[in-house]
Amino acid sequence: MFRDRAALESHQERQIRKHLRWVALHSPATARRFQRAGLTLGRWRDLPPTGKAEMMANFDTLNTAGLRLSEALRVARQAEDSRDFTPTLAGTRGPVTVGLSTGTSGNQGVFVASRAERVQWAGVVLRHLLPDWPLGLLRGHRIAFFLRAEGGLYRTVQSRALDFRFFDLLRPVQELAAQLTEYAPTVLVGPPSVLRAVAQAGAKAAPQRVVSVAEVLEDAERDLLTRKFGPLVQVYQATEGLLALPCPHGHLHLNEAHVHFDWEPLGGGYVRPIVTDFRRTTQPIIRHRLDDVLLLGNPCSCGLASRRVERIAGRQDDALLLPGPSGSVTVWPDFLRGALGRVPLLQEYQLQQTGPESLRLALQPLQSGVAEQAVQELRRALTRTGVSVNTLKIDVQPWTAPAPGVKRRRVQRLFRGEPQ
Ligand SMILES: [Zn+2]
Incomplete structure (x- = not known):
């Protein structure tokens, strides 16, 4: 909880140097990255960034617990299929839990963590989730988690005062709604699309705090969930780390006490993070x-x-790439969500780019008026970003709900080629 920027930055530098000395000794892949770049550990800020594909390709020599990717994938996939998330891998320094990141097929990531890392992570999360931390640790809470995979959090920090319940996203929504009402949580955690579906299926709950995770939270959804359940905050948690947490004013702040952020500018004020997590040792980030x-x-x-x-x-990779008068134009999902969010009566939608100049727009309800307005808003937004809309094909279809457990992406680019 740093209040002074200079103190925070010198804390980061100190922690990262100490962390890197350990990681370079135990993670051959990390040591090799520094050698290839011709950099000493002290010049970590200049190290060329890496990504998920490279991390998976080097998994066996990157992790510091002697784990092999094939074995980690096998255990993780088995847990997802059986819905039993208790099996662990035997690491050289003790048992390690393993999870899969969502991602397009063929691009799935494996993430491993030791018990010590999980306890630390759970401690940071709780500190920010409990509305009355630290007193809440004693007063007690019932914490409902709607998650795709359980990941071992509640087994890690279960205590007499804190009760955690895992609501499996693969269960029918009516059943989840009834169970949630009966559980009467004091803290409710889940992806916004799921919490909304559960609310619409008749769940009644009045938690002290609702926590939105795992998906983009849209303004309309924030309002709806606040009305149905109570005050809402957001946590930005990826398999790569715990990246941002709410402050006492309810705003989202980067978790800079544990993670260093660098930025790649993408234009229009948007940035892409490059992270260095100076707490994670089993799988260095x-x-x-x-x-x-x-x-x-x-x-x-x-x-x-x-x-x-x-x-x-x-x-x-969900940003649309559409043709403009002088080359391709990048259109951010955020911008299109804003445009479609203005269509009155539109309850659900999905916009997908299916080809160099073709879009599929799925709508609910699909009735005249709604469809015309949605297409009009979409064309107007695309025109404003400089897309040549005249040759664009927009195929309008009825919306169908995504399969249970699938992360919602309202705007998505399926087409991977280059625009013409
Ligand atoms: Zn704040």
Whole structure:
């Protein structure tokens, strides 16, 4: 909880140097990155960033617990299929839990953590989730987690005062709604699309705090969840780390006490983070480029030194690439969500780019008026970003709900080629 920026930055530098000395000794892949770049550990800021594909390709020599990727994938996939998340891998320094990151097929990441890392992570999360921390640790809470995979959090920090319940996203929504009402949580955690579906299926709960995770939170959804359940905050948690947490004023701040952020500018004020997590030792995350696109905010009145995140705008590989008069134009999901969010009566939608000049727009309800307005808003927004809309094909279809457990992406680029 640093309040002084200079103190925070010198804390980061100190911690990272100490961390890197250990990691370079135990993670051959990390040591090799520094050697290849011709850099000493002290010049870590200059290290060329890495990404998920490279991390998976070097997994066996990157992790410091002697784990092999094939074995980690086998255990993780088995846990997802059986919905039993208790099996662990035997690491050289003790048992290690393993999880899969979502991601397009073939690009799935494996993330491993030791018990010590999980306890530390759970401690940081609780400190920010409990509305009355630290007293809440004694007073007690019932914490409902709606998650795709359970990941061992509640087994890690279960105590007499804190009760955690895992609501499996693969269960029918009516059943989840009934269970949630019966559980009467004091803290409710989950992806916003799921919490909304559960609310619409009749769940009644009045938690002291609602916590939105794992998906982009849209303004309309924030309002709806606040009305249905109660005050809402956001946590930005990726498999790569715990990246941002709410402050006492309810705003999202980067977790800079544990993670260093560097930024790649993407234009229009959007940035892409390069993270160095100076707490993670089992699977070091050093100068790791994320696929997320963020907008940073103005300083917050809470006085914290960590930077504020205005919004998480989505994933970079979901940005549409459409033709403009002089080359391709990048259109951010955030911008299109804003445009479609203005269509009255539109309840659900998904916009996908299916070809160099073709879009699929799925709508609910699909009735005249709604469809015309949605297409009109979309064309107007694309025109404003400089897309040549005249040759664009927009195929309008009825919306269908995504399969249970699938992370919602309202704007998505399926087409991977270059625009013409
Ligand atoms: Zn703040």
